[in-house]
Amino acid sequence: MANNDRGRxxxxxxxxxxxxxxxRGGPQRGSPRDLSGGLPGGPFTSPDAAPKTVPENWPSNVTxxxxxxxxxxxxxxxQVLQTQPADLPGAPASTPPLSEVxxxxxxxxxxxxxxxxxxxxxxxACGQRGLFAARNLRAGSFILPYLGVYHRGNVAAGRPxxxxxxxxxxxxxxxxxxxxxxxxDADRQGNEARFVNDYRGTGKPRANAEFREVWDPRRxxxxxxxxxxxxxxxxxxxxxANKQNTNKVGGIAQGEEILVSYGKGFWxxxxxxxxxxxxxxxxxxxxQAGEEGGNGGxxxxxxxxxxxxxxxxxxxxAAPGPLQLQSISGQAGSxxxxxxxxxxxxxxx
Ligand SMILES: C[S@@+](CC[C@H](N)C(=O)[O-])C[C@H]1O[C@@H](n2cnc3c(N)ncnc32)[C@H](O)[C@@H]1O
Numbered sequence: 001m002a003n004n005d006r007g008r009x010x011x012x013x014x015x016x017x018x019x020x021x022x023x024r025g026g027p028q029r030g031s032p033r034d035l036s037g038g039l040p041g042g043p044f045t046s047p048d049a050a051p052k053t054v055p056e057n058w059p060s061n062v063t064x065x066x067x068x069x070x071x072x073x074x075x076x077x078x079q080v081l082q083t084q085p086a087d088l089p090g091a092p093a094s095t096p097p098l099s100e101v102x103x104x105x106x107x108x109x110x111x112x113x114x115x116x117x118x119x120x121x122x123x124x125a126c127g128q129r130g131l132f133a134a135r136n137l138r139a140g141s142f143i144l145p146y147l148g149v150y151h152r153g154n155v156a157a158g159r160p161x162x163x164x165x166x167x168x169x170x171x172x173x174x175x176x177x178x179x180x181x182x183x184x185d186a187d188r189q190g191n192e193a194r195f196v197n198d199y200r201g202t203g204k205p206r207a208n209a210e211f212r213e214v215w216d217p218r219r220x221x222x223x224x225x226x227x228x229x230x231x232x233x234x235x236x237x238x239x240x241a242n243k244q245n246t247n248k249v250g251g252i253a254q255g256e257e258i259l260v261s262y263g264k265g266f267w268x269x270x271x272x273x274x275x276x277x278x279x280x281x282x283x284x285x286x287x288q289a290g291e292e293g294g295n296g297g298x299x300x301x302x303x304x305x306x307x308x309x310x311x312x313x314x315x316x317x318a319a320p321g322p323l324q325l326q327s328i329s330g331q332a333g334s335x336x337x338x339x340x341x342x343x344x345x346x347x348x349x
Contacts, residue, residue: 052108052109053108053109054109055109055110055113055114055115055192056114056115057114057115057116057117057129058115059129061188062187062188062189062190062194063188063189063190064189064190064191065147065148065186065189065190065191066107066108066147066191067107067147067219068147068148068149068150068184068221068223069148069149069150069189070149070150070151071149071150071151072151072152073150073151073152073182077152077180077181077182080177080179080180080182081150081176081177081180081182081221081222082220082221082222084097084098084215084222085098085213085222097215098213098214098215098222099142099212099214099215100214100215100216100217101142101145101214101215101216101217101218101223101225102142103217103218105142105145105218107218109192110143110144110191110192111134111135112133112134112135112137112143112144113131113132113133113134113143113144113192113258114131114132114133114134115129115130115131115132115192115195116129116130116131116132117129118130118197122203123201123202124200124201124202125197125202128197129195130195130196130197130257130258131192131193131195131196131197131226131257131258132255132256132257132258133252133253133254133255133256133257133258134254135254136251136252136253136254137228137251137252137258138228138247138251139228139229139230139231139249139250139251140227140228140229140230140231140250141227141228141251142214142225142227143193143209143225143226143227143228143258144191144192144193144225144226145191145193145214145216145223145224145225145226146174146184146186146190146191146193146194146211146223146224146225146226147184147186147189147190147191147193147223148172148173148174148184148185148186148187148189148190148191148194149184149185149186149188149189150176150182150183150184151182151183151184151185152181152182152183153175153176153178153181153182153183154181170185170186170187171187172185172186172187172190172194173185173186173187174186174211174224176213176222176223176224177222184223184224193225193226196209196226196258196259196260197257197259197260198259198260198261198262198266198267199259199260199261200261200267202257202259204257204259206261207229207259207260207261208228208229208252208256208258208259209226209227209228209229209252209258209259209260210226210227210229210260210261211224211225211226211227211260212224212225212226212227213225226258226260228250228251228252229250230250231246231249231250231251232250235249235250236249
């Protein structure tokens, strides 16, 4: 965690905000941009069916949230979250206001996404769940907030079991504000956003979505959210040259999996964990072999995952650039580094 420098870093206030999302000189409070996914009338105004209280395929052992839960964060931290970064003491004058979630966004299951079980044996998260687009989602549009338990981020850093809100390490813990030491953990309580997988190993060359910090005017508070990545410059230029409608460039097609980049630090930490697990197992095998007179054999180690190749996400069809989380926006987030390296991993790239 401590060495994961993605997300809201120590000095990224006003640094790169607005890139790729069109908020430069953009929305003021009370005048949110259209982030509604590009559907006529917006997806939030015309629910398809009677409101559901829990999304389809929601796991019974996880509490479904429609607003965040707060655990162990101070009044001061809460105040920071209830302040636009531009209004924080010391923020550069150029800091733009955060984009706002659509003010008509309803609380509860999102009509834009579906949680699906992953059954494709080639998918590295096979046997788990993933998040899929239930409709065509326009490039750059807001998908849904990332809800969970707001907690002190560094309490559990490197010390599993020390975080009062969650005694186990979490694979769902996202930095909300590193400076204020607040993270959001959706391990046991969360919404559909907790099912967003990383693109690595899925066969997709890059992410099609990202975590981004936003302002929620319904609650007067900042939160993390999942956005469709903006269309790449090259694709836009290409479309313009072909006299195509540039509004239709990029985006996520209905039925496609929504994939982000968790950040290099997340996977690096898992590689380290896997390596030390491998060492630990090797030592155990050697010890057992000594005790039993056997040789342990390579099968004893076969469940330890191979080290993944980690291609960097590019922001468009152009040559791969720096990690997507950095290149798109200073508001982008990454999963905190905690938890175990997935044992079912099958990296193909
Ligand atoms: C935030 S959760 C994503 C949802 C998860 N698949 C589920 O069903 O709950 C993060 C975990 O999903 C798995 N995962 C996500 N993307 C992956 C990928 N590209 N390769 C391998 N495992 C992945 C890993 O176990 C990771 O710790």
